[in-house]
Amino acid sequence: MITTNSGSDILGRYYTRSDISSFLVEQFDIISPVRLLDLGAGSGSLSGAAKTRWPDLKILTVDIDPKVDVPSVSTRKKSNDSSHEHFVIDALCENLSAVLDCTNAPIDVAVCNPPFITPKWRNEFRAILEDAGFLDCLPFPADVDAGLLFLAQNLRLMSENATLGIILPDSLITASKYRKFRATLLNAYVITKVIQLPRGSFHHTDALASIVILQKTKKHQDTIPIYCLTREKTLSAPILVDLLSASERLDYSFHFHRLHTSNATRSKTSMLYELAVEIKRGSITSSQIKTAGFPVLHITNMMEKDIGQWLDFSSFDAKLPDDGATIIKAQPGDILISRVGRNLDSKIVGVMRGTFAVSDCVYVIRCAPNIRESVLAQMASKEGRAWLSAHAYGVAAKQLAKKELITFPILLNQYKDV
Template sequence: MPTITTNSGSDILGRYYTRSEISSFLVEQFDITSPVRLLDLGAGSGSLSGAAKTRWPEIKVLTVDIDPEVELPNISAGRTSVDVFHEHFVIDALCEDLSTVLDCANAPIDVAVCNPPFITPKWRNEFTAILEDAGFNDCLPFPSDVDAGLLFLAQNLRLMSEGATLGIILPDSLITAKKYKKFRSVLINSYAVTKVIQLPRGSFHHTDALASIVILQKTKKHQDDVRIYCLARDKTLSEPLFIDVLHASERLDYAFHFERIKAAITTCKTTYLRELASDIKRGSLSSSQMKNANFPVLHITDIKEKDIGKWLDFSAYSAKTSHDYPFYVKAQPGDILISRIGRNLDSKIVGVKAGTFAVSDCIYVIKCLPHVREHVLAQMASREGRDWISAHAYGVAAKQLAKKELVTFPVTLD
């Protein structure tokens, strides 16, 4: 078994199992009437291929999973079933010669579904061939530290026949992270991305990991824009946003572009946080440094959601850090504090009424001009401000807010 780094909440192979309603929803997104052969890489419990079998009862299903104990109750009776409509392969889905094993040359695959494990697999040389065949070899900043979702995407594309359609669930990192911007550009310009659907938290069992459904065709087809949707918790689908290719390469999530478009059409006088702040710094003490510190350090757990938008007295955290440790980043009266990381970072926003103290590296300290402090804190803590912050953060589970995004927070002045 390959060495992997798993995300919290997944099983030992990094799998988050798809809820049945999400599987059915994904299969409904295909504009295909009578596909013949379907591939499900890393099939797991078979939720996706089972939903496909329900829609297309006569389709031939190929499932692949490295786990010899996997069970596929929704597709056939068992792993050794002789069902001519289902064939299961116990093999690594990222094997370089998988095309030969599946006989793709003689029996083309015209549709594929995939929910990749949310892991970073230990790099193997054969990954290079997989990425090259799909055209992704030159768009990764650190090839040896590539998300499994991208590898599964590339493997599907190299196995599918020309014109085939893929429905794949990709983690939020591939959808929003800056390091994958070039990947998104290559994807959009090399294949026909039909739609991207941002999924709500809770779409997978035992986790609230963020992910999106991407539907694309293996064909070179010019497109001026990408249709991006949002699936609500009540399973209603939003109207699409038509995002031009350039902006889609920046990010592919609905929430981000919804807020961007809304800000672009506002008629109010708006400026950006970078123009109103004299300084924005990230705290300087790591968790290990906090444990060894002989003075109080404010951490995100010390900022309570019930206090959002309030000016608070932090005098209890004051210590002799100003003179004894001048190199530490400290907050002082008039500063605004916001969490840099965490699932609920958009609700950890407060002002400092009193106290001068050190803060952890999980907190941003914003020093604003005196005449706009109240405006900035109130608007960051408002429902609209929180939505903006959440939309501009990124991450699969614990979200992160990059400073380059924070400085673009829009503030409406009277």
């Protein structure tokens, strides 16, 4: 079974807009590459942009779909154009190097927009990950993102000192479970730049992703330049991030927020977990809500217009079943925040009245009476929402991990004593 994201086709492909394809190709410093590889080529947007920049380039395109329409390429294994060879084959097969004859005809540049899926595990994936040096840095190798597999496959096929431009989903860029992978990547290869793309960079989806340009070389680097491409298609100035911080996260928005939070401000703050604040995730799943038999507050009951307000939720009061002792409940004085959703930073409210069950898409924050109003106000403020957005992650709907939420900074001088 293949898990796909909404908005993609059956193979989990998000097709790159032509302007993004041209932009990616422009990021290469190579003057005259000889042979280019495009794994999972799809409609050929990336390799087509490369051919426009380097007309004499020899191109190899690979796609498992026999119906794929790569410009100037027939559905046969090889086209009549000697400068362009197309292979209808699984891009993640272990013997692809032999099929492409990479030994006798080295690949010195590659472009790739992998499908945003988690493919069913195959034993040959182990060899692909191991050859690229990633096998031992993954928490669950059998549940690995296709983007990481395509990255590893490209690195196996490229010659030494070759350059790859790849679009990686936000999960590989920001998720804590891939932190060790990012550390390995940064230490084994040279990352010349990371560019966070705006939502809407792919057809029919708002999937969040970044361009990563890297070289298959062992040269040492102290910092990674991280950029942001705006919706107006202008490139930001780079933020130079040290390797340790880059392994934590590689997204521009996170490091921009951290950079613009002054040391003076940080010295006056405490993190939520330092204030004896209790944070719990609701215990009832979305599917269980339908058969619960009692009211359950879900993120759909939290309106953006109510952000930062103390609300009356007494309509959700109800007698819980006898076995309901383990159900996570909110009570007056608690703060509720959405755990998931593209606009999770807009769903932050306080409970004025009501004791009720909450879904597992909601965090319940319980703090001392003398700071609860300040905590709510700071989380719902422009700065607080920016912090939450910068610390969330996800390709489509964003997620806020509890390990991130507990580090939310609270300004000590804004406590309200009662």
